[in-house]
Amino acid sequence: MSKPLILVSNDDGITSKGIRVLVSAMQKLGEVVVVAPDSPQSGMGHAITIGETLRLTEEETFQGIKAYKSSGTPADCVKLAKHYILKDRSPDLIVSGINHGSNTSISVLYSGTMSAAIEGALEGYPSIGFSLCDYSSDAEFSHVEEWVEKIANQVLQNGIPKGIALNVNFPPKQKENIKGIKVCRQAEAKWQEEFDERVDPNGRRYFWLAGNFVNFDKGEDNDEWAIANNYIAIVPCQYDLTAHHAISQMNKNWNWDELK
């Protein structure tokens, strides 16, 4: 049997620490191809490059591995990999990360890491986004490499439901070992934003987005709970945004006579 083909991308850029750990884990499972942004793309959500040109350059970043860097977003990277680099070959798995920082709860919407995985799911491939819930500049990734390999291997062996991308978040390195895995839902939380207003040397006003993450969720079946309790959180994510329950509600509550 030929080795599985694994496409690796991320949003922190091709030179980041997290993608090196991810590539190292994936090399144990199959043939790896890397297509990643040439610079950090955090907070890019599911952005794609429409009005501008895209660059793509082969890169010797990883020994013995085909790797490319692109000027585009994480979603662009997956599209370039699928339609230009791999062409007739289909990846058996698409992985993205390991993101330097959390993508739990509502952060999944802003996450470039997860947009690469969701783009993979859209194309019909088993896809996983990995993130480490540690924002410190010297964040330790070593304790998750073995877990990354195990989780990816499970997906290769048992698959995931079609159209689903897994959002995997790891707790930061602690004295105690990680307790295990919780397959769970996205916690109900949000960012409480503030804008830090400053004046530039030319007297013009500018802002930095700042804010705190606020968790409203009291449940124990969500990703925030899992991370807080030293478990790995896996949320299966879908790209159908339809709130199906709201369709009948709207058909009942709205005044349809006024809408003619």
Added chain:
Amino acid sequence: MSKPLILVSNDDGITSKGIRVLVSAMQKLGEVVVVAPDSPQSGMGHAITIGETLRLTEEETFQGIKAYKSSGTPADCVKLAKHYILKDRSPDLIVSGINHGSNTSISVLYSGTMSAAIEGALEGYPSIGFSLCDYSSDAEFSHVEEWVEKIANQVLQNGIPKGIALNVNFPPKQKENIKGIKVCRQAEAKWQEEFDERVDPNGRRYFWLAGNFVNFDKGEDNDEWAIANNYIAIVPCQYDLTAHHAISQMNKNWNWDELK
């Protein structure tokens, strides 16, 4: 009773045709405040500006209306409006658009228009993204203004379930009048991408993302069907991406002994 406060944003930029039509319709319903990008932001998905500074400038684009342009994304605009411009005042409605081009089906993921609406829903406000399914440069918006007003008025009168943003798509202007409204689900479809490879004057390779929209959905209860049949499509969208049905499936199918 004081007039409702309506926040208007978009992704085509503050000078676009679509936002003028939207502002004109909203003026009939309440007090309007505009915060929109200073340049087109199509395809920005739910991107936010993290690593760069944000600019915000008051703008005299709309007569008698408080308006601001920002260097940020549509999601940034909603955050700036909420946390900096409106501060203690809460909008009764957040509207975004009218996007020049379709945001049906899977395009909702890439849509800056809808990211502004979803950002509004996240903050707990009734929110609507409006799009016109017409990509032609001289697209006609006049046939939808009255509908925009009616739909926004319904939301002001009857509300929408909390945390839901409406994705409203209008058919292009045709000989026959629009038939009515369908509250429906997001169609199963995707973009079949191709990359147009070129060489710049310096001999360096670059790409344009190109592609065709392919609809796999045979149903009649989805947004693509509605538009194709000259109905307005309204899809209630949620920001919980959890594929709840997949949680039990994964707990059953995975080999959990290997994951210790």
